Amino acid sequence: MKRFAAVVAYDGTDFFGFQVQPNQRTVQGVIEDALFKIHKQEVRTDAAGRTDTGVHGYGQVVAFNSSLDRLSAETMKDALNANLPADVYVRKVHEVGKDFSPRFHAKRRIYHYYILNTPEPDLFKRRYTWWFPYQLDIEKMRQGAKFLIGEHDFAAFRTGKDDRTTIRTITSIRILRLKKDVILFRVEGISFLRRMVRNIVGALVRVGTESLSPETVKLILESKDRSKLPSSAPPQGLVLYKVLFNEFET
Amino acid sequence: MKRFAAVVAYDGTDFFGFQVQPNQRTVQGVIEDALFKIHKQEVRTDAAGRTDTGVHGYGQVVAFNSSLDRLSAETMKDALNANLPADVYVRKVHEVGKDFSPRFHAKRRIYHYYILNTPEPDLFKRRYTWWFPYQLDIEKMRQGAKFLIGEHDFAAFRTGKDDRTTIRTITSIRILRLKKDVILFRVEGISFLRRMVRNIVGALVRVGTESLSPETVKLILESKDRSKLPSSAPPQGLVLYKVLFNEFET
Structure with missing residues (x-):
């Protein structure tokens, strides 16, 4: 065997x-x-x-x-x-x-989330990006993301109830503008709750449009209450990009 | 009205x-x-x-x-x-x-054909590219393409028989390597026969792999015989990219 x-x-x-x-x-x-x-x-x-x-x-x-x-x-x-x-x-x-x-045995999980940030939609990217035509302030989103780094109770960022503990560790969130019109969220952590990455992106985008302040992300996290959370980012922008192991190179 | x-x-x-x-x-x-x-x-x-x-x-x-x-x-x-x-x-x-x-009233039609030239396929590009894992000599393909520029009888490059005349004018063929692993064929002409662009790309790719010499493209063209033609490139790599008019900007 x-x-x-x-x-x-x-x-x-x-x-x-x-x-x-x-x-x-x-x-x-x-x-x-x-x-x-x-x-x-x-x-x-x-x-x-x-x-x-x-x-x-x-x-x-x-x-x-x-x-x-x-x-x-x-x-x-x-x-x-x-x-x-x-x-x-x-x-x-x-x-x-x-x-x-x-x-x-997974040491680290990396998710990518792609936003297409253009005034007009692009048919050929519709299956792999979230088309979001409004202006996003990358610096503000990075400020909001900082509050999520480290070990926290992410109860407010979960959807569903199937996890015993809601404590998780996020090791980094990088937000990059690729080729001017694509924004990549690279979220790295040990493990994640259900819909956690999409919920994080959904909240950070509201920070990017300035409908929430960066500090509100901290308040949402501390509330441990998902009814405080803005809506989730849609699924098609998300990719389980990489899982790291000691046993082999992925 | x-x-x-x-x-x-x-x-x-x-x-x-x-x-x-x-x-x-x-x-x-x-x-x-x-x-x-x-x-x-x-x-x-x-x-x-x-x-x-x-x-x-x-x-x-x-x-x-x-x-x-x-x-x-x-x-x-x-x-x-x-x-x-x-x-x-x-x-x-x-x-x-x-x-x-x-x-x-169309003055010019521009087609793009995309080849994904990587050893491994890419799922996320499969609908919009032809995955072709073998090495392609761009310079040889450009030499082959030169024989097609201008007004010619393209009978050898047509599929089907619905066109009265098979004389067409190609104004340019540009072959570019984008981002290292994508090859773009940009074919510009006044009008095209059925499957003509895919048949041209199919022939040029055989020149790129050196299974045909660039000069064979000239012989195929002059033969006016489509039984001489290598197989057509698959449809998913092709885009009707732009049509030019005097009346407005497209």
Whole structure:
């Protein structure tokens, strides 16, 4: 028995999120279908993170056991890509130890959120950006983001109630203007609550338009009350960009 | 009665080409549906060019008459966008003279063709580029392209037989490497035969891989025989980028 970790990119547009669900097209579902075709038996997978409907993956990490001991990591990559639909692509496969857990061994998770900040929409970017035509003050958003760095109770920035503790650590938030009209939020942390990145971006954008002051971000955080939170940023701008492990390079 | 010309962008992925066809989702069909909702009656449209299934538009020009004399061009633009699906966007609307024909008054048509020239595919660009992982010699492709500039009988570069004359004029072909891994073919001419741009790109790519010499392009052209032609480039890399008129700025 071998254990593999696959680094997986996917276009979330046509998926009902990452996690397997009955009668829904999910990313994990099509990966397990591909593994079934390769192994002629069911193969279960674990992943570094779940992503919601419409959210994309570039560096999702998915681990599974394989009875096909003769297959190298490289051959497994090719076999998976031969059996996956056009909107999922396995970028790398690594052989890992028997106990490897993408969820618990992840050292750091990096999400990217892209805003298209132009007066007119761009059709060709609509699936991968949030089109936001109003002016955004990057410096103000950076000031607001500073209050979120470190270990905090992020209860106010969660959606749903499935997490036992709402204490999380954000190690950095970088906000960059790329090519003049695209704004990238690069949010790095150890782990995240459900919708936490989209909720953070939603709040920071209100700071960027000056409908909230940067200090309000601190008040929202301290309130631990999500009813205080401005609305969430839409899913299509978000990508699970990279998950860092000690075991291998992603 | 007013006459308008709309500059239209569309993502060709989910359309069965531009031209109206019964029981198919076409770009012209959804534009005429939007015009029907606005006018409460059928409105027919003329366009500068047809595009095949999967081909995109950025600067397609569509003209129509409107009985809504009170609507300004700007209001017509907003009304159209309010009634169009997410994959079609009207970038501009101009009021034009009664006799304006986007097909016959077009002075110049510019197509862009994008190749993604990377060892690994990129999911997020798959709808808008041709992924071609092999090395391409840009200089050789430019040498091959030179034989196509000017007025020629392009019978060898057509697909189908619906054109009376196969003589066309190409005014320029520029081949540029953008951001290292994207190659842009910018093909400018007065008008084009069916699939002509994709057939040209298909041939030039074979020159780029050195499976054909640049001079073979000249021999193919002179043969006037499309059975001599290498296969066509796939549709998703092609965009009808701009159509130039004397009447207005596109």
